[in-house]
Amino acid sequence: MNVKPRYIALLMALAVLLGAAGSYIGIEYFAKAEQNDSQAEQLATADEGGENFGSLSEEEQKKFIEDMTGNSTTDLEKVEQAYSIIKDNYVEDVEQSELVEGAIQGMLDTLEDPYSVYMDQETMKQFNQTIESSFQGIGAEVSMVNDKVTIVAPIKGSPAEEAGLKPNDQILKVDGESVEGLDLYDAVLKIRGEKGSEVTLEVSRPGVSDPLSIDIVRDDIPLETVYSDTKEINGKKAGVIEITSFSEKTSDEFHEALTKLEDEGMEGLVIDVRGNPGGLFTDVQEILKEFIPDDKPIVQVEDRNGEKSRYFSNIQEKKDYPITVLMDEGSASASEILAATMNEAGGYDLVGTKSFGKGTVQQAIPMGDGSTIKLTLFKWLTPDGNWIHEKGVQPTVKVKQPDYFYTNPVDVEEPLGYNDNSDKVKNIQEMLKGLGYDPGRADGFYSEKTVKAVESFQSDAGLDVTGEIDEKTGGKLEEQIVEEVRKEENDKQMQKALDVLFK
Incomplete structure (x- = not known):
């Protein structure tokens, strides 16, 4: 009962x-x-x-x-x-x-606060596994927004990312069972599962009228959080450090990657926190201490009485190379602290789109029997005292990815064809445009020119040429779009961040 x-x-x-x-x-x-x-x-x-x-x-x-x-x-x-x-x-x-x-x-x-939650003994056991070296599941950070289980961001390289889950997707059902009325962690336990098992999520996506059905095969989710690379642009060497979340070892991994890039003679740095849902407050502070001089706070914390504590670095000078920060709508919490501080206290450009908007700090409070209350205790404020909660951090250089980056998985129950008019058709038209086929329009009406574009795609892909979108054609469209998204030259936000770096 x-x-x-x-x-x-x-x-x-x-x-x-x-x-x-x-x-x-x-x-x-x-x-x-x-x-x-x-x-x-x-x-x-x-x-x-x-x-x-x-x-x-x-x-x-x-x-x-x-x-x-x-x-x-x-x-x-x-x-x-x-x-x-x-x-x-x-x-x-x-x-x-x-x-x-x-x-x-x-x-x-x-409290009507999606970030203040109760975790019983079993939930805490699962949670503790999640913050260790790896866990099994789909690999996505979720939150409760307006009583809906909402994707903050999929983890880089995870099954959730591969399947096409996006920030702000709202999960309605798990394997056909509604999650309405469940608390966040009960919903998470339904979504997680053993490696190799499949879960079907019914998802509501902003801008899409009908729910999407997304099949995901669970896998091991390693918690490697820092990736580094170098790129050449206009004869100059840029270092790129991507942070996928902030966990216990992230600041150490970041320092190691930064030192290596500096030793290799990089002339500028891009810090990429796109799709980073946040994590430990202490780790983002340690990373910011690498860059922000001690004349401004790296972050401020305000308690329930309005009293503020300010945190500072112990360095006197900025780095002698330019830096830009990449962010998007999946950048939340600690990622937003990093972005806001690099801009307000460091004067560095932020490239991308507006961030998620989470400006509170939680602490886990053990109840003595293995259960825990995770409670919001503070607001965090930017160096200039701004609270970005539910507003997000605005980029100084706004850049969206190409439209096909934002397309949805093709969900075809009955073939789509001439004269159909729906969001599903609009989604397919955006995919066709992204792959170099001209559907004539992208408003959701399946015109004669859309038929011709589909026929051309089917012919090039070795499919039966029908001019209609069936399950097989839709699957091939998805496959080729994913390939385009992964191509480095199509990442307009990264290209802009590099241009801004050496402007």
Whole structure:
């Protein structure tokens, strides 16, 4: 039985939190409350006799509760009474742990903060595996946005990225089962699974009217977070460091990569945090200390009372080479700290598109039994004191990728052909344009010219030439688009970052 006592959640959870240090003494006391026969008779009468509990006066309600539990209705005693009423009188047996955990979850729900969550013992076990060297699953950072399980960003090279999941996708169903009403970590446990197993996600995507069905084969997800490379542009050598997330070893890996590039004589640096969902607050600070002089804070933290703490580096001068930062809508949290600070305190350009917009800091608070509350404790502010929450960081040089970078997986139940008009057709037209075929239009109407473009594509791909998009043609379109996206010369944002670097 799934019990969610929403109406008593706030007070109930308060009692649990206060009792946690004492091994839940309060809860143990509640469990000893016994119901006598007269109380049971009174409950039955109130339910059957036309004058139900809700119609009693306030004084009569207090008297009823006192008769039930022997307690007054002040402060936390009200929580004890609510617990006893439910535990001892509900029509079905109720597990004590369900009431306790439901109350904690209910209290967190009242905060309306998607980043403050409760993780029970099993969820914490799964979470701890995730922050180790690797885990098994689809490889995507998720958050709860407007009560929807939402993709922040897929991890670089993960099955989620390969399958085409994008930032801001909202997961509606997992293997045909709705995730509506589940908390974030319950939904995550449904999505994760053993390497080699397949999961089907039904996804709502901004700008697409119909849900998308995306099949993903789970795999090992290694947590390598730093990748480095060098590029030549106009006779100059640029170093590129990509950070995919901020974990315990990221700052050490970054320092090692930076030192190697500097030793190799790089003349400029691009830091790429596109699709980086964030991570540890401490690690991004350590990375920023490599670049930001001590005359401005690298980040500020504000508590619930409005008091601010400022964090500084211990270097006096900037690097002697130019730097640009690459970001996009999948750059969140610690990535946004890096981007905002490099711009405001370092004066460096930000290239790409507006970031995700997460300006809060959470801390995990153990509950003593293996469960944990992850609670938002602070706002983080940029060096100039700006709060970017739900607004994001704006690039100084705005660059979008080519339109076909933003196309969706082809979902074809029935073949699409001449005279059809839908978002699916529009998506296919963008794909055709990206591959060099002219569909004549890209507004979703399957015109004669679109038919000709499909026929040309099918002929070049060795498919049956029908002019219609069936499952096989759609799959081949997807395959070739992925190849185009992976080509270095098609990465317009990276090309612009390099141009800005040596402008």
